[in-house]
Amino acid sequence: MESNYFQNIVNVEYNRKNDKYIEYGTAGFRTKSDILEHVLYRMGLLAVLRSKAKRAAIGLMITASHNLEPDNGIKLVDPAGEMLEASWETIATILANVQDNDLISMLTHISTKENIDLSAPAMVITGRDTRKSSPVLLNAALAGIRALNGNITDLGLVTTPQLHYVVVCTNTSGAYGDPTLQGYYSKLATVFKSIRGTEKNNKKYTSVLQLDAANGVGAIAVKEFQRYLKGALDINLFNDGSGDLNHMCGADYVKVQQTMPLNIPSETNVRCVSIDGDADRVVYFYVDEDNKFHLLDGDRIATLVAAYFKELLTTSGISLQLGLVQTAYANGGSTDYISNVLEVPVACVPTGVKHLHKKALEFDIGVYFEANGHGTVIFKDTAKEIIKNHAKNENLSEAQKAATTKLRDVIDLINETVGDALSDMLLVETILHAKGWDIIEWEKSYNDLPNKQLKVSVKDRNIITTKNAERYCLTPVGLQEEIDKTVSKYSRGRSFVRPSGTEDIVRVYAECENSSDVCKLATEVASLMY
Numbered sequence: 091m092e093s094n095y096f097q098n099i100v101n102v103e104y105n106r107k108n109d110k111y112i113e114y115g116t117a118g119f120r121t122k123s124d125i126l127e128h129v130l131y132r133m134g135l136l137a138v139l140r141s142k143a144k145r146a147a148i149g150l151m152i153t154a155s156h157n158l159e160p161d162n163g164i165k166l167v168d169p170a171g172e173m174l175e176a177s178w179e180t181i182a183t184i185l186a187n188v189q190d191n192d193l194i195s196m197l198t199h200i201s202t203k204e205n206i207d208l209s210a211p212a213m214v215i216t217g218r219d220t221r222k223s224s225p226v227l228l229n230a231a232l233a234g235i236r237a238l239n240g241n242i243t244d245l246g247l248v249t250t251p252q253l254h255y256v257v258v259c260t261n262t263s264g265a266y267g268d269p270t271l272q273g274y275y276s277k278l279a280t281v282f283k284s285i286r287g288t289e290k291n292n293k294k295y296t297s298v299l300q301l302d303a304a305n306g307v308g309a310i311a312v313k314e315f316q317r318y319l320k321g322a323l324d325i326n327l328f329n330d331g332s333g334d335l336n337h338m339c340g341a342d343y344v345k346v347q348q349t350m351p352l353n354i355p356s357e358t359n360v361r362c363v364s365i366d367g368d369a370d371r372v373v374y375f376y377v378d379e380d381n382k383f384h385l386l387d388g389d390r391i392a393t394l395v396a397a398y399f400k401e402l403l404t405t406s407g408i409s410l411q412l413g414l415v416q417t418a419y420a421n422g423g424s425t426d427y428i429s430n431v432l433e434v435p436v437a438c439v440p441t442g443v444k445h446l447h448k449k450a451l452e453f454d455i456g457v458y459f460e461a462n463g464h465g466t467v468i469f470k471d472t473a474k475e476i477i478k479n480h481a482k483n484e485n486l487s488e489a490q491k492a493a494t495t496k497l498r499d500v501i502d503l504i505n506e507t508v509g510d511a512l513s514d515m516l517l518v519e520t521i522l523h524a525k526g527w528d529i530i531e532w533e534k535s536y537n538d539l540p541n542k543q544l545k546v547s548v549k550d551r552n553i554i555t556t557k558n559a560e561r562y563c564l565t566p567v568g569l570q571e572e573i574d575k576t577v578s579k580y581s582r583g584r585s586f587v588r589p590s591g592t593e594d595i596v597r598v599y600a601e602c603e604n605s606s607d608v609c610k611l612a613t614e615v616a617s618l619m620y
């Protein structure tokens with residue numbers, strides 16, 4: 091009966107045309123776009139099975155984020171808008187790599203093993219970025235979904251976080267918001283404007299900002315958003331899709347190169363923002379009077395946000411556990427500031443959004459950010475209830491009431507499913523506005539330690555294994571001792587090595603007190619690898 095169910099899926103158009111082994115990694119499948127068609131077809135099939143297994147709508151996003159134009163990728167989104175469950179990442183990898191002749195038996199095996207009721211309905215919500223290869227890959231995915239009679243809602247060109255948002259809205263019957271792009275813009279813009287009030291500017295804060303959209307799908311979203319945000323925020327859009335995607339622009343370029351992106355005018359002390367190719371990462375930056383570039387990355391956003399929540403909780407008199415989650419890449423300056431000045435508990439987890447998200451769930455209010463600008467804030471349902479009920483308390487002082495109302499409302503400004511560049515940006519703008527800060531005031535909170543990242547090519551990167559959230563190198567035996575010896579020569583020195591999950595290289599991170607020493611430290615540690 092089950093093999094009958096799958097009999098219509100044979101489609102020579104989507105036969106596997108190459109032998110390259112491909113893996114569902116931290117960010118889904120990602121590689122050269124011309125070898126992905128069969129993978130997309132199979133992921134269409136798998137999305138239908140996942141939807142039946144979960145009895146809910148599943149998301150399917152086609153994007154390669156900050157990678158250059160020739161690459162593409164796909165990831166599946168689980169019902170609550172979260173990333174695909176780890177055990178299904180393995181299933182996805184197996185399905186993507188089986189021979190065409192084994193496809194039906196593998197689908198049958200998956201259905202049996204996962205106990206899937208094949209008569210259940212299926213719904214897949216699809217979206218894609220602006221890459222030239224995306225429409226062809228979307229067609230392959232749609233063909234896979236149709237081959238198993240799945241229902242489709244195609245959102246067309248959307249940012250990754252918008253797709254996550256529509257998935258959770260669909261599965262919660264609108265309780266999280268209206269499951270449309272209009273619903274997304276309107277939810278965020280309405281609360282942004284209402285928290286801000288009628289004053290566009292406040293003390294040193296002005297409503298003007300320069301936005302680099304990486305020539306990606308975020309540019310389309312920003313143009314749409316500008317209509318909703320009119321009168322509140324004045325966004326000047328650059329890299330709006332007319333140039334090459336992610337080419338010398340976008341959040342990843344700005345973070346890694348620590349330099350201005352192409353096309354953004356170099357105006358002194360003006361607040362600038364870069365988002366990445368699918369708009370799930372954001373970083374801020376500016377140039378000063380001496381034309382020096384200043385980066386305010388994910389660590390800066392995390393500390394700004396955590397400090398804001400801490401202040402609102404204290405003022406409102408609500409007792410909830412606030413925590414912050416970082417990775418080893420977080421600048422030591424930020425970690426010291428969070429622990430010693432803000433006195434907010436901080437946890438460190440391995441690289442990859444899913445690890446941060448999982449850890450953040452342990453707090454009533456969990457703030458998580460990678461230094462690269464991917465992050466968000468998540469709230470326990472019980473925490474939301476406590477805040478809502480507190481807002482109804484008639485015995486609050488004016489200050490308590492104002493803080494509680496802000497706390498209650500700001501939740502709606504946040505895309506809890508995943509890091510969302512545009513929602514994060516609106517949150518930062520809200521906090522800067524509330525504090526009356528320009529970008530220089532924001533940067534003054536603490537000093538970043540000078541830092542440097544290097545890539546090292548080795549024969550087999552997997553001989554490097556780590557523990558303690560990637561901060562301690564287990565193998566090759568003896569390497570950690572060598573690193574410790576090197577680091578001890580530098581004041582406030584810290585360094586770690588880890589194999590990349592996305593490239594065939596080992597990454598070296600180093601930081602220390604003196605900027606003139608940091609390159610030397612990084613190079614010395616890198617040389618230990620040979």
Ligand code: 16G
Nearest residue numbers: 116117441442443444590591592593
């Ligand atoms: C992926 C991860 C990102 C991580 C990066 C590390 C997701 C959605 N994305 O892009 O969180 O920072 O990989 O790359 O999890 P690396 O392993 O090459 O350093």
Ligand code: ZN
Nearest residue numbers: 155366368370
């Ligand atoms: Zn991205």
